[in-house]
Amino acid sequence: MAPPIVRGTAAWKYFGDFRDALLAEQVLVLQVAHPVVAAGVLEHSDYTADPWTRLMRTVASLSIYVYGGPAGARVEAERLRALHRSFTGVADGRRYSALDPAAYAWVHATLVKAPVDVQRFFGRPLSTSELAEYYAQMCDVGRMLGVRERDLPPDWAAFERYYDSMVAGFTGTPAIEQLFETIRTARKPVPFLPDSWRQGQLFLIRATLPPEFRERIGLQWTAEDQRRFERFARLVRLVTTPIPAGLRTGPMRWLGKLNVWFRAHPRAYRLLVRGNGPGATPSL
Template sequence: MAPPVAKGTAAWRYFGDFRDVLLAGQVLVLQVAHPVVAAGVRDHSAYTEDPWTRLMRTGASLSIYVYGGAAGARVEAARLRELHRAFTGVAGGRRYSALDPGAYAWVHATLVMAPVDAQRFFGRPLSTSELNEYYAQMTGIGRILGVRERDLPPDWTAFEEYYAGMVADFGPNETITTLLDTIHTVGKPARWLPDRWWPPLQRYQARAQLFLLRATLPPEFRARLGLQWTRRDQLRFARFARLTRFSGALVPPPLRTAHMRWVGKLNVWLRDHPWAYRFLT
């Protein structure tokens, strides 16, 4: 069993960095680019009706693995595997399962890569030693989740090759199209937000989400999806990345992950106190 992630190590510093949220759209598109994940999301996910709740639950779950301690991670991993055990169906004339080893490993792989990409775009790229430490920690978390050793490469260099090879095989699919459409039609994220405020905010969030998605997807995959990217777009993104990098540097490192550490510990406490968990959820 993998040891808990120690304070100050690479996964502790980078997995919950607040800038990671800028790649949320990219991660989801890359996940559903896998045909098994696409079929499972199409048949069993309510993301088109309530993507905000799904996003919050995903973030809460992720926080436990790094910041919730080894015991909390094991409990959450068992819960997720039991939940996904029922996600089965038929796609393209073949039966699928959400626990398909290759698809399950790919979902974890996208979560491994996202913080590295976030630092490359919006922070300071990880050094070779940091990448090696980070990858070892994240493969350990993968073992807790049930990702088989043979389904992910043994080191970071081999992982990069695996990741690029997977992306090279992906193309457009129905679930990606629905996901991109949902960005334009998503309802307001909170009941307290006045109805009249949401239409302009919705248009802004759609433009921002699609811009970041186009900016951060692997270029060849972006082109296969038919998403345009111009020199002007690249200049705008470079300015945005510089601003984000500068503002992020002003935040003390412990505060960059404080929200995820707090959520991780809170979720472990809630799972140990079912009455509170039922009350809040």
Template sequence: MAPPVVRGTAAWRYFGDFRDLLLAGQILVLQVAHPIVAAGVRDHSDYTEDPWTRLMRTGASLSIYVYGGSDGARYEAERLRKLHRKFTGFTGGRRYSALHPGAYAWVHATLVMAPVDAQRFFGRPMSTSELDEYYAQMCDVGRLLGVRAQDLPSSWPEFEQYYRETISSFGPNETISTLFETIRTVRKPWSGLPDSWWRRIQKGHARVQMFLIRATLPTELRARLGLEWTARDERCFARFRRAVRLIGFAVPPALRTAHMRWVGRLNVWLRAHPRAYRFLARR
């Protein structure tokens, strides 16, 4: 049995690291590359209309089930399962459910892998013992969320193989194309932001996001999606990685996850004070 996610353990140190945010685009692409997830997002998600709210809700959810304590994690797990039961439809002439065991496990798998990739790209790769502890802890989180034990491999090496084999079946789809278009045309997060300012910010934001997606996606999937990657891009990414690595090493380890831990505690408090939660949600 894995140790609980408390200060000093692998999941506590790595899951909420600020460098994980650099892989947000990669995670979304990998999730919607799964056919069932793609259909669910296409039919039920409002991220194209309000991506900023969707991003904040996702961050809040992640913070709770890792940093919100056992009670907070159980509450969030029950909320997510209840929410996803409503997401059903048809794709390819067959009925699907957002709680399809394989698809549900895959979404969790992408969140498990992201901090490992973030450390590999932008920090210090996790040691074998850290990976073993981290993976065991994240399997416990997955089971709490309703991922069946048989849908996640029992060890980290087996998980890596499962991850590679799953990605090998992915290719282009309509939802990935919509995601890329949303990144390029995303609306401003605040209505008071002048349009002239946002046009500049939007263009830079799209360029950075698409660069990071191209840089961090598995090579084979990047090629199947038709995303170009040049030697010049590789050199640019190497310089970027060195800069982020230096910044990360300058930040004390406890502060690297402080934002996610703070959001986790805040959201647990809000769940215990529903009036305050409803007020902020309306705002």
């Protein structure tokens, strides 16, 4: 049984680290590499029209699972599953559902893996004991979301084997190409960002994807690219690692508590945010 997610525990320290944003697009690429997820995105998501609002609502939903308390997490999990029940269709002659157990588990797996990779790239890698605690806590989150027990590997080593085997079976999908095109062409989330911001996002995707998968989908990576990324990672590590975990996770924790409050005051949410609730749209 995992310890509850409270101040100082592994999931509390790492899941909401603001550096996790550096891998946001990488996570989306890996999610839509799954053929069922890709089919659902292409048929049911309009994220290309306003990707940043969609992304923020997804972040709001995620914040509830870890920082919104057990009751808030249960309510959000029920809402999310109800939302995805309607995402069904036919792709390549086969029916699919957004709640396909294997695809549903894979989306959860990408969200479990990313904070660990962020610490490996840009912070201090988790210790063996931290990994064990973090993974056990995120398995509890997966159970709340409805991931089947059989789709939750028993420990971190088994999880890594599962994750690597999944990635090894993926190739390019039209949804990946659509995602890249959206990053290249969608309006910037804030107007003052330089145009080079788009190239920076694409560079981080190439830098942090599993190398074999990166090559398989035709993304170029050179020795000079690797040196550039290592310089960037060192700078991020130097500037951010001394910041206490409570400050690094502050925005996500605040967002989780705020969204629990919005759940209890839906009229306030509709008035202030003009939506149907935190995380009201799918992740893409």
